[in-house]
Amino acid sequence: MKQREISAAVIRRLPRYYRYLGELLQNDVVRISSKELSNRMRVTASQIRQDLNNFGGFGQQGYGYNVEYLHSEIGKILGLDVQHNMIIIGAGNLGQALANYNFEKVGFNLIGIFDTNPRLKGVSVRGIEIYMMDMLDEFVATHQVDVVTLTVPKRQAVEIGHHLEEIGIRAIWNFAPTDLNVSEDVCVKNVHLNESLMTLSYEYRAMHTQDEESGRD
Amino acid sequence: MKQREISAAVIRRLPRYYRYLGELLQNDVVRISSKELSNRMRVTASQIRQDLNNFGGFGQQGYGYNVEYLHSEIGKILGLDVQHNMIIIGAGNLGQALANYNFEKVGFNLIGIFDTNPRLKGVSVRGIEIYMMDMLDEFVATHQVDVVTLTVPKRQAVEIGHHLEEIGIRAIWNFAPTDLNVSEDVCVKNVHLNESLMTLSYEYRAMHTQDEESGRD
Structure with a gap:
């Protein structure tokens, strides 16, 4: 299928369609009208x-x-028909939690975890070994690494991001609370947890303010 | 200050402004032009x-x-001048990783963690005790709980979401890979990790396809 230029807003909605259709598939639903799908997904x-x-x-x-x-x-369209190899850099709490996720089912195979903490050397998460950072370049040179999940502290993230670009990495899933400032040749998808929480805080506050204002009438 | 209606797109960008301004503040920068801020943030x-x-x-x-x-x-504007109390439901890998985050610095105090796994009973994360789920209603009745972070498996999330609404919770930070379908009186902010990874996969694939196409010329 030939793809046209698709807007970023549509792309952002695709994974949700994919999830709903996957659930329908699991429940042996063969076909669905846009009206039914609309009711389930709460969009028009x-x-x-x-x-x-x-x-x-x-x-x-x-x-x-x-x-x-x-x-x-x-x-x-989402590229999920292709298997991707992923490594995680930063085996702290979040890195280890992500290592325990089953991203394989959306086509991402975890093939290595890296950290600088010598106490983690040789420790395994779900059978995947934690390597020290000085092994990274050799690992990337000898393995196909498509995506790097970055779960390191903010102060290290930018430097590591630049290094990853230098050694040829072209996709970074960044959890560090900073912008990586790599070139446009590298796809970066940020998950900024603090910022997500701030927008929740905003909405919560906006709702409360409304309640108070209508209470005053 | 009286707030006007502000678009969702602006709200989504505010936490990033807040982060950059916080960094400038830490570096003792007193004032900044929109041009300088623009260079740093890579927006116009x-x-x-x-x-x-x-x-x-x-x-x-x-x-x-x-x-x-x-x-x-x-x-x-983001409501960060007010302290919020937060609990985490689901003390698996991700829930425990989040419990170790320092969300206090953006005004979210973790006051309790809940799970159904009896092996976690009485275990503490960062000094905060893990309670069993049958304690939840009493806890919410006797504590001010503003936000619930939901890190439970998909199959439990919808039911727990409805229960949280029933007992008066009005803000949920949802990490379960499902829509909660609570009423509009509840603010929900979803962090769907799988879906974030899928959009990265899309962008990565779109870039590769371009490379291949230009390579063919």
């Missing part, structure tokens, strides 16, 4: 039709969407 | 001016922004 049917029309004619008038086909096509 | 100066104009006249022509004042005002 017209939004769903618009979004999915970006990828050609999945839906058929009077039939709806074929769940398995749509799930598989969205998976391909 | 006009974007910065537009965003910050939502909150009134922070900037002064020829002076720029007063870092401390702007940092503090954005903090207030």
Whole structure:
């Protein structure tokens, strides 16, 4: 399938479609109308039709969407039909928690974990060994590493980011609370937990302020 | 300060401004022009001016922004001037990793951790005790709980979400890979790690496809 230019907003919504379709598939649902999908996902049917029309004619008038086909096509668009090798740099609490995640089911195979803490040397998480950072360059030179998950403290993250770019890494999943400032040749996806919590705080406060204001009327 | 209606896109960018201004403050920077801030943050100066104009006249022509004042005002807008009490439900790898985070510095105090696993009963993380889930209702009735961080498996998350709404919780930071389907009276902020990884996968694939295509020319 030939892809057109797709807006970032649509791309952000695709994983959620993929998740819902995956659940339908697990429940042996063969087809679904945009109306049904809309009710489940709490978005408008017209939004769903618009979004999915970006990828050609999945839906058929009077039939709806074929769940398995749509799930598989969205998976391909997201690149989930290809296996990716991932390493984690930073085996602290968060790094180890992520190492225990089952990202394999979305196509990401964890093949190594790195840290500078000598007490972690040779320790394994889910059968995957923690290596010391001085092994990183050799490891990357001798293994296909597609994605690096970065769970190091802020003060080390920028430097490590630059080094990763130098040794040829082109995708970083960054949990350090800082911008990496690598070049545009490197895909970076930030997960800034503090900032996520701040937007929750904003919404919570905005709701409370409304309550107080309407209480005053 | 009276707040106008502010778009969701601006709100999403505020924590990043807050972070940069906090770093400037730590480095004893007193004022900054929108041009300098723009260079550091890699967004246009006009974007910065537009965003910050939502909150009134922070900037002064020829002076720029007063870092401390702007940092503090954005903090207030985000609700960070108020302390929030947080509990974590789900003391698995991720829940324990989050319990070890220092969310206190953005105003979120962890006051309890809950799980159903009897082996975790009485275990402490950073001095905070893990309670069994049958203690939750009493805990919420006797403590001010503003935010619940939900790090339970998908199959339990929806049910727990409904229960949290019933016992009066109004803000949930949800890490379970599912939508909670609580009412609109509850603020939910989702951190769907799998989906974040999928969008990274998409961008990585899109970049590679471009490379291959230009290589073919």
